[in-house]
Amino acid sequence: MCPNQNADSSPPTRDQMVPVDMNGSTSVNSTHTNGVNGVNGTNGTNGVNGVNGNGYNPPQQRRNPYAPRASDFLSNVSNFKIIESTLREGEQFANAFFDTKTKIAIAKALDAFGVEYIELTSPAASEQSRTDCEAICKLGLKAKILTHIRCHMDDARIAVETGVDGVDVVIGTSSFLREFSHGKDMAYITKTAIEVITFVKSKGIEVRFSSEDSFRSDLVDLLSIYQTVDKIGVNRVGIADTVGCANPRQVYDLVRTLRGVVGCDIEIHLHNDTGMAIANAYTALEAGATHIDTSVLGIGERVGITPLGGLVACLYAANPEYVKSKYNLPMLREIENLVAEAVEVNVPFMNPITGYCAFTHKAGIHAKAILNNPSTYEILKPEDFGLTRYVSIGHRLTGWNAVKSRVEQLGLNLNDDEIKDATAKIKELADVRTQSMDDVDSLLRVYHSGIQSGQLAVGQKEALDRLLRKHRESVSNGEGDAVSA
Numbered sequence: 250m251c252p253n254q255n256a257d258s259s260p261p262t263r264d265q266m267v268p269v270d271m272n273g274s275t276s277v278n279s280t281h282t283n284g285v286n287g288v289n290g291t292n293g294t295n296g297v298n299g300v301n302g303n304g305y306n307p308p309q310q311r312r313n314p315y316a317p318r319a320s321d322f323l324s325n326v327s328n329f330k331i332i333e334s335t336l337r338e339g340e341q342f343a344n345a346f347f348d349t350k351t352k353i354a355i356a357k358a359l360d361a362f363g364v365e366y367i368e369l370t371s372p373a374a375s376e377q378s379r380t381d382c383e384a385i386c387k388l389g390l391k392a393k394i395l396t397h398i399r400c401h402m403d404d405a406r407i408a409v410e411t412g413v414d415g416v417d418v419v420i421g422t423s424s425f426l427r428e429f430s431h432g433k434d435m436a437y438i439t440k441t442a443i444e445v446i447t448f449v450k451s452k453g454i455e456v457r458f459s460s461e462d463s464f465r466s467d468l469v470d471l472l473s474i475y476q477t478v479d480k481i482g483v484n485r486v487g488i489a490d491t492v493g494c495a496n497p498r499q500v501y502d503l504v505r506t507l508r509g510v511v512g513c514d515i516e517i518h519l520h521n522d523t524g525m526a527i528a529n530a531y532t533a534l535e536a537g538a539t540h541i542d543t544s545v546l547g548i549g550e551r552v553g554i555t556p557l558g559g560l561v562a563c564l565y566a567a568n569p570e571y572v573k574s575k576y577n578l579p580m581l582r583e584i585e586n587l588v589a590e591a592v593e594v595n596v597p598f599m600n601p602i603t604g605y606c607a608f609t610h611k612a613g614i615h616a617k618a619i620l621n622n623p624s625t626y627e628i629l630k631p632e633d634f635g636l637t638r639y640v641s642i643g644h645r646l647t648g649w650n651a652v653k654s655r656v657e658q659l660g661l662n663l664n665d666d667e668i669k670d671a672t673a674k675i676k677e678l679a680d681v682r683t684q685s686m687d688d689v690d691s692l693l694r695v696y697h698s699g700i701q702s703g704q705l706a707v708g709q710k711e712a713l714d715r716l717l718r719k720h721r722e723s724v725s726n727g728e729g730d731a732v733s734a
């Protein structure tokens with residue numbers, strides 16, 4: 250079983266994995282013993298690729314080639330703020346019902362994680378929404394508290410009385426929404442936006458103006474309203490891919506164009522209908538956006554928005570030190586479990602960082618390299634997220650290097666030829682069914698005792714089968730595991 254899994258949400262698995270510690274050494278039963286392949290994952294001096302000197306830059310010391318470059322003068326990939334909207338957009342997820350206690354627990358967890366802003370549902374939505382908003386404002390969190398309202402004075406008047414640090418104002422600007430949602434033209438939208446922004450500003454709190462469905466709105470309409478609100482001192486303008494239709498190129502173009510038109514901050518809100526939300530968020534930062542909307546596990550309307558964990562993974566890959574300095578990364582798993590439980594879903598198996606076996610390596614080629622230097626097949630370091638890496642051994646894709654590391658953990662004395670011979674047997678058995686860690690360990694011990702007692706030599710397949718059969722019989726007769734000591 251892979252202990253990085255959420256015990257509540259993980260599918261059942263067979264125990265076939267070995268944890269590997271930060272230094273690349275494998276360990277037995279969570280007790281980190283020394284693996285002979287234990288290679289420092291950062292300086293790589295002992296790694297198989299660890300060639301130093303003569304101008305040769307060892308691979309493990311190379312920077313991520315996609316990390317921001319000095320030439321990306323607009324890029325905010327290493328200078329951004331997160332507007333965490335689990336308690337607003339996330340409440341729009343079909344399964345979400347957050348009672349006051351749950352909202353407070355989520356707000357506190359997000360604050361402890363270190364998000365800069367927490368966005369709450371409009372206090373105009375219901376009486377409970379209003380009182381919950383007030384309660385969260387009174388918690389005294391480090392994160393700034395925002396609430397999200399329609400571009401309407403009625404909503405604005407209620408919002409500014411709740412004690413929030415800022416108000417996020419939104420109104421649809423696409424022809425779809427102008428015709429079928431609120432029915433207002435751009436002149437009316439602009440006039441109301443000015444009125445609402447001026448009012449919120451007069452209360453001395455932050456105000457953001459956002460155009461809903463920005464990517465299906467007319468560019469001239471968009472730029473002209475953003476320019477107008479920028480001139481009257483809005484703190485941020487927001488772009489929203491409300492239907493998740495945008496691709497990274499379109500995001501880059503719109504954000505970069507807007508960056509040339511307004512002086513205020515730029516927020517972006519990205520739906521994930523076509524799976525682009527994380528890539529689009531990253532691209533928005535490259536183009537000069539300053540604030541990114543997220544929700545835990547990406548929950549929101551339909552398939553939701555940019556997930557907090559996925560965004561953090563992506564930005565950590567670009568600049569680990571910056572992301573580590575801003576956020577309490579080991580808390581991510583706890584927050585995801587908290588929200589997953591609250592909305593009665595599982596953490597997805599392919600979730601970045603916290604997904605089932607996100608740090609488990611299986612194929613023999615991968616296992617060998619990982620044991621030498623984890624950076625060979627990992628762009629994220631599990632230890633930075635309070636998690637552990639594993640090497641899975643008991644399957645047909647295994648290799649002798651992975652088996653050797655297990656032999657050493659078990660303290661068995663086998664040479665390379667013997668380990669290769671034992672590996673061939675593991676593969677043969679795993680062709681029939683996956684072998685648990687216990688299965689692998691028993692086989693290795695039987696093999697070892699056969700060699701020690703002289704009953705077995707390399708290549709004696711029948712002798713090995715006989716010893717294994719004898720071992721299985723003694724275990725099933727209740728005589729205990731003769732070779733386990």
Ligand SMILES: CC(=O)SCCNC(=O)CCNC(=O)[C@H](O)C(C)(C)COP(=O)(O)OP(=O)(O)OC[C@H]1O[C@@H](n2cnc3c(N)ncnc32)[C@H](O)[C@@H]1OP(=O)(O)O
Nearest residue numbers: 371373374375399400401419420421430431432461491550
């Ligand atoms: C893309 C997004 O996710 S935007 C955020 C969505 N968030 C929410 O909807 C918050 C939860 N919503 C609610 O509780 C309710 O919809 C309320 C309280 C906001 C409004 O409820 P109701 O008055 O019953 O109106 P209803 O929900 O049926 O329709 C929305 C109304 O807002 C108007 N409207 C829609 N968007 C906007 C906007 N951005 N700015 C101003 N008015 C708007 C619509 O024209 C409609 O007005 P109408 O009453 O004259 O027909």
Ligand SMILES: O=C(O)CCC(=O)C(=O)O
Nearest residue numbers: 419459461487489491518
């Ligand atoms: O306020 C915003 O910027 C976004 C509103 C929203 O949820 C959306 O457009 O999908």
Ligand SMILES: [Zn+2]
Nearest residue numbers: 338491518549
């Ligand atoms: Zn949204």
